[in-house]
Amino acid sequence: MTQYLLTRPHTLISLTAFADRYQSAKSSISEDLAIIKEVFEEEGLGELHTLAGAAGGVKYFPKMGSAEALSIMNNICRQLEQPERVLAGGYLYMTDMLGQPGLLSDVGRMFATAFAHLDIDVIMTVETKGIPLAHATAACMNLPVVIVRRDNKVTEGSAVSINYVSGSNKRIQTMSLARRALKEHARVLIIDDFMKAGGTIQGMMDLLFEFNAKVAGVGVFVESGELESEERLFEDYVSLAKLTAVDMKSKQTTVIPGNYFAEHVN
């Protein structure tokens, strides 16, 4: 039962399904669920919600406790501060970290914790480095992912394209999304790897407007805090880490836990 729940997050499973599967009485299933619930909470794996009634059942919400999250994120910040990560333009090389399954599953669980209370239909990101983060979050929240392309590929069918101005370097760029990728009125969680002024995310928001879809939330892995706050294009987002200083000469950077840790104290 533990594995069945763990591999089906954000999915309502009826007691009848469990009773049939394990050929047990519903009463003993309930007792077992109570034990599992306790263990999940003790181990900081998340919450098990029980819904009573005929349409009822049990749903597993993967979450991460704030102490565990902070300890993991402090560790990630130290990795991000390695001097060899500093690239031209004040960017940080973090592609290698975004390829680590352990880090991705931790980050996915943090975003799933931050956005668990929201009503979301789909997770959106833009290629390329946001994709693993979006999918790691999607796996924890049982949500589909749509990927905004920076070009318009033949294999996607008809698409909507928009131009947007990257906020930090003021260049005009194009992004597009297949017409069939998103339903009207979808509630969308935007996930991306890095945000400076927020031009790319603002572009995704403009694209959502074209689809009559709604932004339910924005989560970024690292925000650059080197801007005056009036330069930021929008205010409502969750960041897991914040790059507060880059010294290009000495290649010294400072990375601290993001606003996630200010707002989401359990």
Place this chain on the structure above:
Amino acid sequence: MTQYLLTRPHTLISLTAFADRYQSAKSSISEDLAIIKEVFEEEGLGELHTLAGAAGGVKYFPKMGSAEALSIMNNICRQLEQPERVLAGGYLYMTDMLGQPGLLSDVGRMFATAFAHLDIDVIMTVETKGIPLAHATAACMNLPVVIVRRDNKVTEGSAVSINYVSGSNKRIQTMSLARRALKEHARVLIIDDFMKAGGTIQGMMDLLFEFNAKVAGVGVFVESGELESEERLFEDYVSLAKLTAVDMKSKQTTVIPGNYFAEHVN
């Protein structure tokens, strides 16, 4: 213990670690592991391997039984055959399917089954649609992912670029990989979403040669079987599905399970 193992595939966990964690004697840990092993095998979740000795412990290999895999893949083939998926050039729209966490975790488990016996350091794919498949496989195999770019982004540092000829439409294209993304002599599993003649994968192989790395295996989600076999650039790959016929007029396609189901009978 079940959840601990499930969330740490392909990772050696010592009995001492379990004994400390659950404050139990190693003998009772061993007994519990024997039960978990049985349940995992009954439920088709994979194998639990025990290594004896001081450096020993237990390792979980996520796998999928061939009957379950075939039933899931037949279902996927029916979805791929939907007429509205046919796009110009004999391509299939499948981006929506590659955004579904359930499908991805099934496919990841199939690739993890096919390549479990190989000695692999890293999984490689090319942006964009191969990325979720590579990460789903990586999550099951506890391996890092490197993503080959179709351009050369500023945020990656120095990179190696090669030109390759896409086998089906004979166009010359460029792909590149950050110099620091891959160690010398790494053993690499290539994962991609779609293969016609194999030009893109051949390009990745050529790129690996530049890094002195080695191809350990190739896995594709869908192969196009509409070619004469001499047109295929290489022979040694695992495909999960095979597109055998596309009628552009009637938009009828036929998709059958791939060579995975011929070769990997458990």
